[in-house]
Every structure is written in C-alpha cells, then in structure tokens.
Amino acid sequence: MSKAHERSHLSSYHPGEEQSTSRSLAPDTPGDGRLADLGWSAEIAHAFAPYAGSHHLARVSRVERGGAEVITDEGQIQATYGGDILAAAAADRSWHPAVGDWVALRYWPDGRITIDAILPRHTAMVRDGADRTSHAQVVAANVDVVVIVEHLDPEPDLGRIERLLVLAWASGATPLVVLTKADLVPAPEVLRDDVAAVALGVDVLAVSAPDAEGLDDVRNWLGDNRTMTFVGPSGAGKSTLVNALAGAEVMPTGEVRASDGKGRHTTTHRELIMLPGGGVVIDTPGIRAVGLVANEDAIADAFPDIEELVEQCRFADCAHNTEPDCAVRAAVETGELDAGRLARWYKLGREAAYQARRADVRLRQQERAEWKRREKALRGYYRLRSGKGR
Numbered sequence: 001m002s003k004a005h006e007r008s009h010l011s012s013y014h015p016g017e018e019q020s021t022s023r024s025l026a027p028d029t030p031g032d033g034r035l036a037d038l039g040w041s042a043e044i045a046h047a048f049a050p051y052a053g054s055h056h057l058a059r060v061s062r063v064e065r066g067g068a069e070v071i072t073d074e075g076q077i078q079a080t081y082g083g084d085i086l087a088a089a090a091a092d093r094s095w096h097p098a099v100g101d102w103v104a105l106r107y108w109p110d111g112r113i114t115i116d117a118i119l120p121r122h123t124a125m126v127r128d129g130a131d132r133t134s135h136a137q138v139v140a141a142n143v144d145v146v147v148i149v150e151h152l153d154p155e156p157d158l159g160r161i162e163r164l165l166v167l168a169w170a171s172g173a174t175p176l177v178v179l180t181k182a183d184l185v186p187a188p189e190v191l192r193d194d195v196a197a198v199a200l201g202v203d204v205l206a207v208s209a210p211d212a213e214g215l216d217d218v219r220n221w222l223g224d225n226r227t228m229t230f231v232g233p234s235g236a237g238k239s240t241l242v243n244a245l246a247g248a249e250v251m252p253t254g255e256v257r258a259s260d261g262k263g264r265h266t267t268t269h270r271e272l273i274m275l276p277g278g279g280v281v282i283d284t285p286g287i288r289a290v291g292l293v294a295n296e297d298a299i300a301d302a303f304p305d306i307e308e309l310v311e312q313c314r315f316a317d318c319a320h321n322t323e324p325d326c327a328v329r330a331a332v333e334t335g336e337l338d339a340g341r342l343a344r345w346y347k348l349g350r351e352a353a354y355q356a357r358r359a360d361v362r363l364r365q366q367e368r369a370e371w372k373r374r375e376k377a378l379r380g381y382y383r384l385r386s387g388k389g390r
C-alpha cells in the first residue's frame with residue numbers, strides 16, 4: 001500500500017526542467033516551499049508535468065459551491081471551477097474537486113484563477129449518493145492513512161471498527177486503529193489485544209490524551225508529510241487527538257463546544273490542516289457523515305482470516321451452511337473463528353451486494369438518459385438540415 005517505494009522510481013525527476021516559464025509554482029525539489037509540507041511528491045510532479053508550462057500546482061483545502069480554497073506554494077487563495085471541471089462534475093459527481101485534490105490552476109490575464117484539471121487521485125474516500133440519480137461523492141482525496149478512532153471507555157465496539165476498516169480499505173488508504181482514553185481503563189493492553197484480533201494486518205495503538213501517552217506512535221505515521229483523516233463515533237476523541245498532534249487547539253472539541261453552548265458550527269473550521277511538526281490532517285463534515293461504501297475487495301482486505309477459510313471449503317460456491325467439509329463452519333465449531341465476526345462478515349457482504357446492485361441500476365438509468373439526450377439532439381439536427389423546425 002505504501003507509495004514511498006513508487007516515489008523512489010521517480011526521484012530523479014524534477015518538474016522545473018520541463019518548464020519554459022518561471023511562473024510555475026511547482027517547487028523544483030520536494031524539499032521546497034509549502035507544497036512540500038502538503039505532501040508534494042515526485043509522483044504528483046509527474047502527473048502535473050503536462051500542465052507545468054501553463055498552469056500552477058495547488059492542493060484543495062476547502063470546497064464550496066462556486067469555487068474552492070486552494071493552497072499554492074505562495075499561500076492560500078480562492079479559485080473558481082474551469083469549464084471542463086464543471087462539465088465533468090455535472091456528468092459524474094465524483095469528478096467534482098474534493099478536499100485533498102491536487103489541481104492545475106490557470107491564472108487569467110483578467111485576474112481570474114480557475115481550477116482546470118484534477119490530477120489523478122491515488123486514494124478517494126467516497127460517500128454513496130443518497131438518492132437514485134446522484135453518483136458517489138468524493139469527500140476526501142489523496143488520504144494516505146485513515147485513522148479509525150475508537151474509545152476504550154466505554155468498551156470498544158468491534159463491529160464498528162470492522163465496518164470502518166472496510167471503509168478505509170475501500171478508499172485505497174492504509175488503515176490505522178487508535179484507541180483513545182487509555183487513562184480511563186485499568187488494563188488497556190487487554191482491550192487492545194481484543195481489537196487487534198479483528199483488525200488483522202493493521203497497527204492498533206492505544207493513547208491517552210491527558211498525559212500524552214502513545215502520541216509519538218501516532219505521530220510516526222505522519223512522517224513524510226502524509227495525509228491523515230480521522231473517522232469514528234462522536235465523542236471518541238478525534239478532535240482531541242488532532243489537537244494533541246498539532247500541539248494547538250486546531251479543532252473544537254466536545255468540551256469547547258459544550259462550554260460555549262453554541263454547537264459545533266460556531267466558526268467555520270479548517271478542513272485541511274497542516275500540522276506544525278509535518279503531516280496533513282483532512283477533516284470535512286462529509287467525512288464525519290461518511291457511511292460504509294463496501295465492496296468485495298475491501299471486505300476481503302478487512303477479513304483475511306475468513307477469506308482464507310473460504311478458500312479451504314470443499315466446494316468453491318460453498319454457502320457455509322449445510323455443505324460438507326466447510327472450513328468456515330469447522331472453524332466456528334473449534335472456536336478458531338468467532339461466530340459474531342462471521343455474522344458481521346455476512347452482513348457486510350450483503351450490504352456490498354446491495355450497493356453494487358443499486359449503483360448498477362443508477363448506471364443503467366444514466367445510460368438511458370444519455371441515449372435519449374443524443375437521440376433528441378440528433379432529431380434536432382436533422383430537422384435543421386431539412387429546413388424544418390426553424
């Protein structure tokens with residue numbers, strides 16, 4: 001999953017060599033300027049190369065209806081959407097710029113600044129469209145690490161962690177589980193082990209915000225100016241954790257909100273935060289509201305133990321029901337596999353299948369609409385040619 005090794009292939013590449021103008025804001029080396037702190041990599045420079053002579057590189061820090069706030073190497077500015085972007089987003093909502101996107105900006109002679117292109121995303125956190133016509137919406141792009149935050153007190157909810165692991169794997173990012181409030185339980189290690197048993201292949205850390213215990217382990221994950229986002233239930237301590245990492249009050253926490261009595265939207269909070277010690281945190285209302293977008297691959301990533309058992313069943317299409325030589329049922333009987341975990345795996349699989357069917361219907365409806373539109377355009381064209389309809 002790590003992109004670090006891919007970067008090394010490109011490390012001799014310098015975007016500056018391609019440019020004929022000195023106006024480009026792309027830094028010559030990853031060590032320069034603000035874009036470096038934002039997670040700039042040779043990979044991004046490579047994707048930007050075709051635009052380097054005419055455009056400026058930037059990262060989206062907030063998305064609004066008519067435009068977006070972007071960070072360039074010279075600071076934060078406001079940009080509007082170029083024609084191509086608007087046309088693409090109208091056809092498919094997932095092509096709308098999202099927080100975290102790397103984009104190509106054009107500076108027009110009349111002072112306008114437009115986002116003309118989105119560079120290929122290496123990860124995307126998507127929210128399934130709520131209605132039948134809308135596409136999945138990207139709520140954060142180019143996140144490297146999805147931090148699943150869960151409290152140790154009350155006891156961690158293993159099912160919720162599994163769901164969020166599926167969501168994280170589906171985005172293409174690397175999941176990390178952080179268990180908060182270790183100071184409130186007598187034996188955090190025991191609970192940590194329970195969680196580790198359902199978070200296979202994933203680092204599970206325990207932290208305590210009041211005494212800054214375990215924070216350095218989380219901080220290590222931000223190395224190389226990685227981009228992180230935090231998901232988890234309300235009150236788990238996401239904002240507290242980000243503030244602790246930042247060493248400053250960059251996000252309002254439950255305590256602050258409770259004392260000012262005005263709720264959480266008293267100030268427009270920043271959605272892309274550059275931590276002083278390096279690393280980027282993305283936190284948008286969309287991420288907080290994100291539901292599960294499951295797919296079979298992500299479920300397999302989150303449940304490698306069950307996947308392995310399924311492989312061992314005698315029949316390839318075993319339903320793990322009444323079939324003979326079913327490795328899954330056998331594992332439950334011996335206690336190797338927890339029946340609760342198996343039930344949750346089934347449920348996630350059903351949800352993924354449902355989402356896939358729904359997306360399929362949506363796609364077919366869109367295709368039909370597109371053909372109708374073309375047919376109509378064609379009819380109009382012939383009417384014009386034959387001199388009718390004027």
Ligand SMILES: Nc1nc2c(ncn2[C@@H]2O[C@H](COP(=O)(O)OP(=O)(O)OP(=O)(O)O)[C@@H](O)[C@H]2O)c(=O)[nH]1
Nearest residue numbers: 180181208209234235236237238239240253254255
């Ligand atoms: N004792 C203890 N309390 C904590 C810890 N982390 C967070 N808290 C408290 O838990 C409460 C909720 O923390 P927040 O950081 O606001 O939680 P959140 O996940 O951002 O919540 P939402 O913004 O509602 O999603 C606050 O009162 C924090 O002070 C911890 O490690 N130990």
Ligand SMILES: [Zn+2]
Nearest residue numbers: 313318320326
């Ligand atoms: Zn079976």
